[in-house]
Structure formats: structure tokens, C-alpha cells
Amino acid sequence: MTQARTPISSGFAALGRPALAGLAALGRVSIYAAQTLGHMLRPPFYGREFASALLNVGWLSLPVVGLTAIFTGGALALQIYAGGQRFSAEAVVPQIVAIGMVRELGPVLVGLMIAARVTSSIAAEIATMKVTEQLDALVTLSTNPMKYLTVPRVLAGFFCVPLLVGIGDIIGIMGGFLVATGQLGFNPATYIKNTVDFLESTDVISSLIKGAVFGFIATLIGCYYGMNSGRGAQGVGGATKGAVASASILILAANFILTSVLFGS
Amino acid sequence: MITLSGVHKTFGANAVLCGVDLTIARGTSMVVIGGSGTGKSVLLKSILGLVRPDAGLIALDGQDVRKAEREAFLARFGMLFQGGALFDSLKVWENVAFRLMRGPLARPKDEAREIAIEKLRRVGLKPSVADLVPAELSGGMQKRVGLARAIAAEPEIIFFDEPTTGLDPIMSGVINALIREIVVEMGATAMTITHDMSSVRAIADNVAMLHGGVIQWTGPVAQMDAATDPYLQQFIHGRSDGPIESVR
Numbered sequence: 001m002t003q004a005r006t007p008i009s010s011g012f013a014a015l016g017r018p019a020l021a022g023l024a025a026l027g028r029v030s031i032y033a034a035q036t037l038g039h040m041l042r043p044p045f046y047g048r049e050f051a052s053a054l055l056n057v058g059w060l061s062l063p064v065v066g067l068t069a070i071f072t073g074g075a076l077a078l079q080i081y082a083g084g085q086r087f088s089a090e091a092v093v094p095q096i097v098a099i100g101m102v103r104e105l106g107p108v109l110v111g112l113m114i115a116a117r118v119t120s121s122i123a124a125e126i127a128t129m130k131v132t133e134q135l136d137a138l139v140t141l142s143t144n145p146m147k148y149l150t151v152p153r154v155l156a157g158f159f160c161v162p163l164l165v166g167i168g169d170i171i172g173i174m175g176g177f178l179v180a181t182g183q184l185g186f187n188p189a190t191y192i193k194n195t196v197d198f199l200e201s202t203d204v205i206s207s208l209i210k211g212a213v214f215g216f217i218a219t220l221i222g223c224y225y226g227m228n229s230g231r232g233a234q235g236v237g238g239a240t241k242g243a244v245a246s247a248s249i250l251i252l253a254a255n256f257i258l259t260s261v262l263f264g265s
Numbered sequence: 266m267i268t269l270s271g272v273h274k275t276f277g278a279n280a281v282l283c284g285v286d287l288t289i290a291r292g293t294s295m296v297v298i299g300g301s302g303t304g305k306s307v308l309l310k311s312i313l314g315l316v317r318p319d320a321g322l323i324a325l326d327g328q329d330v331r332k333a334e335r336e337a338f339l340a341r342f343g344m345l346f347q348g349g350a351l352f353d354s355l356k357v358w359e360n361v362a363f364r365l366m367r368g369p370l371a372r373p374k375d376e377a378r379e380i381a382i383e384k385l386r387r388v389g390l391k392p393s394v395a396d397l398v399p400a401e402l403s404g405g406m407q408k409r410v411g412l413a414r415a416i417a418a419e420p421e422i423i424f425f426d427e428p429t430t431g432l433d434p435i436m437s438g439v440i441n442a443l444i445r446e447i448v449v450e451m452g453a454t455a456m457t458i459t460h461d462m463s464s465v466r467a468i469a470d471n472v473a474m475l476h477g478g479v480i481q482w483t484g485p486v487a488q489m490d491a492a493t494d495p496y497l498q499q500f501i502h503g504r505s506d507g508p509i510e511s512v513r
Contacts, residue, residue, distance in 0.1 A: 044367065052354075129352075136315050137350035141364045141414075142339045 029246075032224045036154055039147050049152035057118050057153070057219065058160030062167065064113050069101070069168040072109055073175025076100055081184050093186065094194035097176035102203045103263070106169040108255050111214030114161055115247040119222035122153055123243035126226025127236040135227070150223040154216060161215025162208040169207055206262045213258060214251045221247040266291050267312060267422070267454065272321035273478075274307055281307050282318070283478030289471075291326075294448050294455040296465045296486070298500060299475035300509065305458035306347075308475065309424055312456075313342060325422075336368065343415035343453075347427040349407035351399035351414070358395035361385060361413045370418055384413040388443055405436040412440070416447055423448065425457040429464050441467035462501055465489075474500060476509065 005013075077097050084090040126149055129135050138145045173195060180186040222243050229239035267289040274282040281304035289295040299305050310316040312323055314330060323330045330338060351360045361381035365372050372380070382392045388409040399407055408428065415423055425444060429437035441464050448455045448468070457468050465472060466486065473483040474497050482494040489501065499507030 132348055133346045133350040134352055136310070137344070137346055137352070139315060140313060140339060140342060140344045142336050142368050143363075 025246075028228075029221070029224055032227075033220055035146060036150050036220060036223075039144070039151050040155065044147065046148055046152055049148060050155060053152045053156035053219075054160060056121070057114070057156040057215070058163065061114060061117055061160075061164055064117055065110050065164050065168045066171050068109050068113050069106065069172035070175035070178075072105055073097060073101055073172035073177075074179040075175075076105065076172070077176035077179040077184065081180070090184075093176065093180050093184065094191045095198040097180075098173055098195045098199050099203060101172035101176070102169045102199060102207045104255075104259070106172055107165045107207050107210035107214060108251070110161065110165045110168045110211065111218065111251040111255070112248055114157070114164070114215065114218045115221075115244055115251060118157070119218045119243050119247040120240050122219060122222030123225040123229070124236055124240045126223060127229035127239040130227065130229050131231060131236060145227070150220075150227070153223055154219045157215035157219030158212050159215070161218070162211035165207055165211030165214075166204075169204075202262075206258070209262070210255060210258050213254050217250050217254060218247045221250065266326055267456070268322075268324045268327075269308075269312070270322045270324075272308070272311060272323060273319045274304070274311060274316060275319055280478055282311070282321075285321070285475070285478070285480055287473055287480055287483065289454060289456055291454050292452055293470045294445075294457070294468055295471045295473060296457045296459060296469035297473045297475055298458075298460060298462075298465055300460065300500070303475050304478060305475055306426060309426060309456065309458055313339070313344070313424070340364075340368075340370065340418070341421045342424065343418065343420035343422070344424040345408070345411045345415045345426065345428055347430055349399070349404075349411040351407055351410055353399055355398070356395065357385070357397050357399065357402070357410050358382060360399065360410060361395075361417050363414065364418045380417060381413070384417050385410070387416070387447070388413045389439070404431050405433075405440070408432065408436075408440055409443070412443060412447070416451065419451060420453065422454045422456070423451075425455065425459075425468075427459055427461075428457060429459065429461045434463075437461065437463060438467070444468050460500075462503075465501075476500075 077093050080093045080096045081090050084092055126135075129149075135145045138148060177188070177191055177195075180191055181188045225239040225243035225246070229235045269285050269287045272282050272285040273280070285308060287295075297305050297308065307316055311318045312330065314335070325333065325338070325341075351357075352363070355363070358378050358381040359366070361384055362377035364370055365377040365380055366374065378395070382395050385392065385394060390406065390409050390413070394402070394406065394410075399410065402410065428440050428444060432440060444455070444457070445468050447453075455468070457464065459465065469486040471483065472486050472489050474481045474494070476496050481496040482492055484492065489497065492498070495508050498504075499509050
């Protein structure tokens with residue numbers, strides 16, 4: 001005997017289905033991450049693929065990271081100055097720009113830019129390889145696609161993104177410095193001294209830790225969606241879109257968790 | 266010898282293979298024919314382990330392929346994919362020498378390149394092609410490079426997935442002749458899937474027709490035209506009327 005659906009049970013079902021699907025997807029990604037870590041520990045290791053991934057994830061992302069950071073740092077200085085004026089605290093611009101960029105905006109913005117630039121390109125590339133049977137060809141050539149494609153990219157993300165975050169932090173602070181000294185009348189030497197004196201090593205370390213985690217997430221998700229893409233152009237498009245959206249959300253969620261763990265107490 | 270016994274494979278509600286029984290003797294060339302969507306590629310990929318059958322046994326020289334050591338098993342195979350499946354990011358010679366630069370068959374880079382150029386020459390391509398990337402090649406040249414890659418490590422068994430699809434009749438003839446020559450020259454066991462009858466006549470020692478998830482007919486190519494199986498006759502003569510439903 002089937003029970004009639006009430007509006008309340010239909011509402012629960014409508015909420016429950018996507019929640020269950022989301023949890024299942026998270027489970028699949030977790031298994032994929034565990035498999036990737038397992039493959040990292042076992043040879044063979046493809047050095048040339050790793051070098052190519054370092055170039056793509058790290059070096060070629062520098063322009064977009066630098067531009068994002070410098071404009072964000074500049075805007076942050078203007079906002080803090082304008083906000084600080086309300087309670088006569090304009091002088092805190094160097095300190096707040098530094099802490100804002102290093103602890104939060106630097107890692108998050110670099111993570112999101114990597115999701116946009118790298119996750120999308122990895123997902124599209126691997127999805128296209130799947131559609132054109134290149135993944136099957138790898139297998140027939142006795143090469144594990146996870147070892148050949150996923151491991152080098154994820155390692156490159158893990159090692160490169162913290163460096164990018166560090167560079168982004170410096171450029172962001174420079175953006176704030178340029179606006180503060182050029183437009184808001186701050187003394188350059190005092191600005192730099194206040195920035196250096198105020199920042200603590202834990203701020204920098206937390207920034208780099210976030211970068212490593214975000215780099216791992218961005219590259220892993222790109223590979224996961226690429227490997228599991230559907231058929232044809234629509235499959236490639238869907239994989240790319242899903243990868244960028246999922247990586248962005250996971251980066252923001254991971255940022256909250258890491259901030260809670262690192263600074264919550 | 267490759268033996269398939271009662272192989273089943275279903276995708277959702279779609280039963281693609283419904284008990285395939287087929288034997289491919291060592292050193293012979295088997296061509297599997299059948300319409301689009303009849304499961305020819307699934308059959309081939311099942312043997313290689315790219316698709317996992319739901320039931321049945323696939324054995325290579327009497328040993329269940331699922332129990333074989335994966336790398337050693339795959340090292341015995343070469344495969345030409347329908348679209349070539351060349352790696353875009355690698356040069357032509359690196360594609361051909363892919364297996365020769367990795368794993369247990371790894372050789373020094375210069376030696377691998379020399380072998381790759383020799384294999385390219387074997388399939389009728391000039392050494393100057395070696396340093397191009399696949400995107401710079403025509404469809405026919407990509408097939409040849411795919412063929413060179415398939416034979417680079419001199420495998421015992423070679424699979425050809427729709428080798429002439431997308432090629433003009435002359436290029437199809439060239440590829441068919443190359444496949445036949447190479448298979449005979451290497452003494453390899455070959456399995457080709459196609460719906461191109463000119464390929465069948467050029468490449469096959471034996472033919473098997475796959476329809477409805479089972480092998481409808483199998484026998485030597487010389488007996489194909491005289492066979493009375495209505496499915497086979499409709500297919501090889503390309504008739505629209507017969508037991509195989511056609512959509513107009």
C-alpha cells in the first residue's frame with residue numbers, strides 16, 4: 001500500500017534528494033582523493049608531466065594572481081581608510097590591509113582564481129581525452145591514467161598554490177601601499193614598518209597552509225570531473241562547469257574550516 | 266588464443282551483450298561485423314578490461330583475463346582506436362614510442378625515437394612527420410600514426426577499432442592493405458571491428474557477425490558470401506529488408 005504524499009513530506013523529499021546526492025558526490029570525491037594519495041606513494045612517477053603541470057598551475061597563473069591581488073589590495077586600503085574615518089582610525093590601514101590580505105583575501109582569491117583558470121582547464125583537457133578515447137589508449141599502453149594525469153597535477157597544485165598565495169599576499173600588500181602612499185597621504189617608510197611589525201609568522205604560515213589545501217582541492221576536483229565526464233561536447237562542458245563550481249564551493253568551505261581551526265581559539 | 270564464453274554486458278536497461286561465444290585462434294585475423302550500436306566496441310573493450318562484463322568468461326591462452334597480471338597482460342596487446350586517440354600534447358614520435366619510454370619496455374630516448382621513426386616509415390609516413398603534433402596531421406595520417414603506435418612494441422595481439430571510419434575509399438584501401446601486411450608480417454593475432462565490408466574482405470581470415478547481443482554467424486571469410494544466415498546476408502549486401510530492423 002502506498003502512502004499519499006503530503007506537502008510536508010514532498011518538501012522533505014525535495015530537500016533530501018539533493019542533500020543525498022551531494023553527500024554521495026562528496027563520498028566519491030573522497031574516495032578519489034584517497035586513491036590519488038595512494039598512487040602518490042607508489043611508483044612510477046611521471047617527472048615530465050609534473051614539470052608541465054608546475055608550469056601550467058604555477059608560472060602561467062602568475063599574471064592573473066598578481067592582477068587580482070594588486071587591485072584587491074588597493075581597494076582594501078581605500079575601504080579601510082573610508083571606514084576607519086568614521087571612528088578616527090584611518091591610521092590602521094597598513095595593519096588591516098596586511099592581515100586582511102595574508103590571512104583571508106590572498107589565499108581565498110588566489111584559490112578562486114586557480115579554480116577558474118586551472119580547475120577548468122584540467123577538467124576540460126581530461127574530459128576531452130576521455131571523449132576521444134585517449135584515457136582508454138593510456139590504459140592499453142599500460143599506463144594508469146590516475147598516475148599519469150591526476151598525480152602530477154595534484155602535486156603541482158599542492159606545491160605551487162602556496163607559492164602563488166605568498167606572491168599574491170606580497171603583491172596585495174603592495175597594492176595597498178601604492179594607494180595609501182599615493183592617494184591617501186601615508187608615509188611610505190611608516191607604512192612598511194607598520195605592516196612588517198604587525199604581521200606575525202602564524203599569519204604567513206596559515207596563508208601558506210590554506211594555499212596548499214586550496215591547490216590540492218582545485219586540481220583534484222578538475223581531475224575528478226574530467227575523468228568522470230559525460231559524452232560529447234556537452235559532457236566536456238558539463239564537466240568543466242561542475243568542476244569550477246564544486247572547486248569554488250569546496251575552497252570557500254575549506255577556508256571557513258581552516259580559519260576556525262587556525263584562529264578559532 | 267582468445268576465448269569468450271557467455272559474455273554478458275548491460276548498461277542500465279540496455280542489454281548490449283547477451284551471451285557472446287567466440288574463439289580467435291592464435292595468428293589469425295578475426296573481423297567482427299555488425300550494425301552501429303550492436304556492441305562491437307564493448308566486446309573489444311571487454312577483452313582489454315576497459316569494460317567489465319557482467320557475466321561470462323574471457324580467457325587468453327586459457328587463462329581468465331581478470332586474473333592476469335595487468336601490466337604483463339596489456340603488454341601483449343596493441344590497439345588502433347577509431348579516432349586515433351593520439352595524445353595531443355605529445356609529438357608524433359612520442360605518441361608512437363609512448364610504450365617504449367615507460368614501464369618494463371622502457372628504452373633510452375634516442376633508441377625509442379629511432380624505433381618510432383622506423384614504425385612511421387613502415388606505415389608509409391616520412392621521418393619529417395615525427396616532430397609534428399597530431400593536430401597538424403590529416404585524418405588518414407593520424408590513423409597511420411595510431412597504427413604505428415599499435416605495432417611499436419611488436420605486440421602478439423592487435424585490435425583495430427573501426428580502422429577505416431571517416432576515411433575516403435582510397436585511404437581506406439591503403440589502411441586495410443597496411444593492416445593485412447603488418448598482421449601477416451608480425452604473425453600477430455588480430456581482431457578488427459568494422460561495418461566496412463571492404464575492410465572485412467581485405468583483413469579477415471575469419472568473420473563473426475554480432476547482432477542482438479550474440480554472435481549470429483561465424484566462419485572463414487571465404488564462406489561468408491555462400492552462408493545462408495539471413496542476418497549476415499542482409500548485412501553484407503546492405504539490404505534494407507530482412508530480419509535486421511532498419512529505421513527509415
